[in-house]
Amino acid sequence: MNILFLYVIIPAIKGIVILSIVLFLVAYATYIERRVLAFMQARLGPNLAGPQGILQPIADGVKLLAKEDIIPSSSQKFLHFLAPILILVPALVIFGLVPFGDASNLFGLLKNPITLYITDVNVAILLVVGFASLGVYGLILGGWSSNSKYSFIGALRSAAQVVSYEVPQVIAIASVLLLSSSLSLVKIVEAQKEMGLWFIFPGFLAFFIYLVCGIAETNRLPFDLPEAESELVAGYHTEYSGMKFAFFFMGEYANMIVVSSVATVLFLGGWLPPFPSLKIWHSLPQIPVFWFFAKVLLFLFIYIWLRATFPRYRFDQLMDLAWKWLLPLSILNLVLVAFIKWGIK
Amino acid sequence: MLDVQELELNMGPQHPATHGVLRLILKVDGERIIDAKPVIGYLHRGTEKLFENQTYPMNVPHTDRLDYIAAATNNHSYCGAVEKLLGVEVPRRAKFIRVMLDELQRISSHLVWLATHALDIGAMTPFFYTFRERELILDLFEEYCGARLTLNCMTIGGVPEDLPEGWIEKLKEFIEIFEEKIWDYENLLTDNRIWKKRTIGVGVISPEDAINYGLTGPPLRGSGIKYDVRRAIPYEVYPELDFEIPIGKNGDTYDRYLVRMEEMRQSVKILKQCIEKIPDGEIQAKGLKFIKPKPAEVYFSVEAPKGELGFHIISDGSPKPYRVKVRPPSFINLQALPSMVKGHLIADVVAIIGTLDIVLGEIDR
Numbered sequence: 278m279n280i281l282f283l284y285v286i287i288p289a290i291k292g293i294v295i296l297s298i299v300l301f302l303v304a305y306a307t308y309i310e311r312r313v314l315a316f317m318q319a320r321l322g323p324n325l326a327g328p329q330g331i332l333q334p335i336a337d338g339v340k341l342l343a344k345e346d347i348i349p350s351s352s353q354k355f356l357h358f359l360a361p362i363l364i365l366v367p368a369l370v371i372f373g374l375v376p377f378g379d380a381s382n383l384f385g386l387l388k389n390p391i392t393l394y395i396t397d398v399n400v401a402i403l404l405v406v407g408f409a410s411l412g413v414y415g416l417i418l419g420g421w422s423s424n425s426k427y428s429f430i431g432a433l434r435s436a437a438q439v440v441s442y443e444v445p446q447v448i449a450i451a452s453v454l455l456l457s458s459s460l461s462l463v464k465i466v467e468a469q470k471e472m473g474l475w476f477i478f479p480g481f482l483a484f485f486i487y488l489v490c491g492i493a494e495t496n497r498l499p500f501d502l503p504e505a506e507s508e509l510v511a512g513y514h515t516e517y518s519g520m521k522f523a524f525f526f527m528g529e530y531a532n533m534i535v536v537s538s539v540a541t542v543l544f545l546g547g548w549l550p551p552f553p554s555l556k557i558w559h560s561l562p563q564i565p566v567f568w569f570f571a572k573v574l575l576f577l578f579i580y581i582w583l584r585a586t587f588p589r590y591r592f593d594q595l596m597d598l599a600w601k602w603l604l605p606l607s608i609l610n611l612v613l614v615a616f617i618k619w620g621i622k
Numbered sequence: 623m624l625d626v627q628e629l630e631l632n633m634g635p636q637h638p639a640t641h642g643v644l645r646l647i648l649k650v651d652g653e654r655i656i657d658a659k660p661v662i663g664y665l666h667r668g669t670e671k672l673f674e675n676q677t678y679p680m681n682v683p684h685t686d687r688l689d690y691i692a693a694a695t696n697n698h699s700y701c702g703a704v705e706k707l708l709g710v711e712v713p714r715r716a717k718f719i720r721v722m723l724d725e726l727q728r729i730s731s732h733l734v735w736l737a738t739h740a741l742d743i744g745a746m747t748p749f750f751y752t753f754r755e756r757e758l759i760l761d762l763f764e765e766y767c768g769a770r771l772t773l774n775c776m777t778i779g780g781v782p783e784d785l786p787e788g789w790i791e792k793l794k795e796f797i798e799i800f801e802e803k804i805w806d807y808e809n810l811l812t813d814n815r816i817w818k819k820r821t822i823g824v825g826v827i828s829p830e831d832a833i834n835y836g837l838t839g840p841p842l843r844g845s846g847i848k849y850d851v852r853r854a855i856p857y858e859v860y861p862e863l864d865f866e867i868p869i870g871k872n873g874d875t876y877d878r879y880l881v882r883m884e885e886m887r888q889s890v891k892i893l894k895q896c897i898e899k900i901p902d903g904e905i906q907a908k909g910l911k912f913i914k915p916k917p918a919e920v921y922f923s924v925e926a927p928k929g930e931l932g933f934h935i936i937s938d939g940s941p942k943p944y945r946v947k948v949r950p951p952s953f954i955n956l957q958a959l960p961s962m963v964k965g966h967l968i969a970d971v972v973a974i975i976g977t978l979d980i981v982l983g984e985i986d987r
Binding site: 318319426498502508510585586587590591593594 | 653740744746749750810811967969970
């Protein structure tokens with residue numbers, strides 16, 4: 278009974294709670310994006326559905342559910358159906374590994390503190406990178422199975438882009454692993470606690486590379502070439518409609534949150550407050566996941582800010598950036614971090 | 623060996639970046655353009671034929687629909703051509719009003735160009751900033767003639783209305799706001815590394831080619847040729863006004879961008895001079911109750927925002943023109959597109975369409 282409780286029921290409850298939080302966040306990321314973008318662009322944004330438009334994501338969801346699902350007659354039906362799932366599901370799976378907070382008894386609700394993450398695997402970061410790269414299958418299959426030229430070009434672009442940017446990204450992550458000596462996300466946060474310093478300070482270059490690659494991997498401006506609306510209409514999801522389109526959309530936002538969460542864990546100390554060794558944090562009230570979500574929202578804001586500011590790269594320039602700049606830079610960074618670590622020892 | 627095949631990509635007539643109903647048949651090798659063929663005619667309304675079946679004054683509103691982004695210059699070119707046919711001198715005050723409307727229209731057209739060009743290259747925000755200022759110009763137009771887009775703001779022999787009370791003050795206010803806001807756009811784009819990467823060296827056209835294709839307007843001046851109808855074949859009061867003709871050096875998309883940005887500043891300069899110099903007096907030439915020109919043939923052109931806009935009118939002595947031929951700048955500038963995009967990538971096609979600043983309304987008349 279106890280084992281059943283510990284290993285089945287509690288993780289199931291945690292899973293449901295985290296899934297609903299994440300989906301809520303995904304839905305409201307679209308709302309935040311539209312409002313913040315509108316604020317930056319001297320306009321209002323959605324403000325009619327509910328007070329300040331906060332019901333807009335729900336209205337959008339209902340609309341997309343009620344829309345006709347158009348399947349092009351010349352498409353590969355099964356793959357066409359599979360692609361949106363392949364985009365969203367890996368992104369959601371990653372949240373099973375992300376540590377949202379430390380052990381907490383949730384304001385005294387529980388007798389024994391529980392950990393605020395579903396599971397901690399000792400190769401978590403490897404799994405995260407692996408699942409994140411699974412998403413590219415969704416893009417390729419979605420673009421290819423639609424049997425449309427625009428979708429096809431979008432799919433080709435996304436395949437090349439995601440694969441290229443994964444390389445410097447993983448090397449940037451490797452430099453963090455050198456600092457933390459562990460692949461477990463929880464251990465990485467704890468290493469930052471011991472150090473009393475977020476890894477962004479020793480690893481700023483790695484952080485920068487990770488962030489650029491993360492933006493490229495999630496197909497956001499200035500790297501949104503696979504779906505560049507002025508060139509390819511909508512890229513790989515041109516032929517999708519209704520809820521399948523919504524899946525692509527949710528997949529994009531879920532991926533944004535994944536990249537933000539992983540960046541938070543790796544570089545900004547996860548659930549830790551700034552400069553965790555400071556005494557002042559003990560005197561303040563402890564809200565379990567406050568810092569984590571504050572940092573994730575900061576990243577989301579940066580995403581939106583970039584979108585409002587930059588034009589789009591061209592495809593060849595994008596490849597140049599990945600292979601000629603980010604890759605050498607990330608290798609240099611890895612060597613530097615290794616030397617520093619060796620020097621300290 | 624692998625079997626390599628060129629992909630034929632049909633861009634348009636329904637495409638977010640072809641500015642209306644332009645259709646491009648692209649032959650691409652991967653992302654690289656091998657050949658491009660513009661297909662036009664999706665917006666053909668037979669306007670030139672329509673001109674032949676209506677009296678001279680009745681045609682003025684139809685000219686609005688040619689380049690619908692810049693109606694005032696269309697009106698101006700048509701009315702100017704008919705006045706040349708009749709040998710009528712427009713009163714001085716009307717000339718100033720025409721110049722002011724033209725320059726406001728130039729700014730508003732360039733704002734639309736900047737908005738869509740930046741949006742095509744992926745910069746979203748300039749769109750909203752430029753439309754905010756364009757709104758002020760449209761308000762000025764609305765107050766002057768009641769319309770915002772299809773202005774019908776000139777008549778043969780002058781302008782239909784005198785300036786309403788307080789209009790000049792509002793124009794001054796607009797100039798003050800606009801001179802400041804133009805930096806907003808420049809801050810977002812001019813020194814932006816990605817913007818420069820996307821525009822420098824893209825769609826280069828040499829001065830010789832530009833002349834041979836018959837380009838006019840910013841695409842010609844971007845290649846370094848100082849040809850502007852306002853100076854080359856002066857009309858109205860332009861000889862009295864002090865303004866520069868900005869030119870580019872390399873003939874690429876970035877130079878054309880800089881040329882148009884500078885043109886907006888020069889238009890503001892012209893507006894300021896007009897405000898000071900505008901005299902009182904008549905706004906309509908006398909003796910034009912019934913227009914029936916002698917048999918003759920004229921060509922009159924103005925510098926529209928997109929280039930030289932000319933009207934060639936043949937009169938057979940009746941109240942209706944025998945033939946009206948429009949020389950729309952967009953139509954002629956579009957010719958250069960295939961040679962400009964060859965060898966570039968798909969992403970550059972939209973940048974080059976944007977930089978040519980075409981309006982399908984005047985390509986398909």
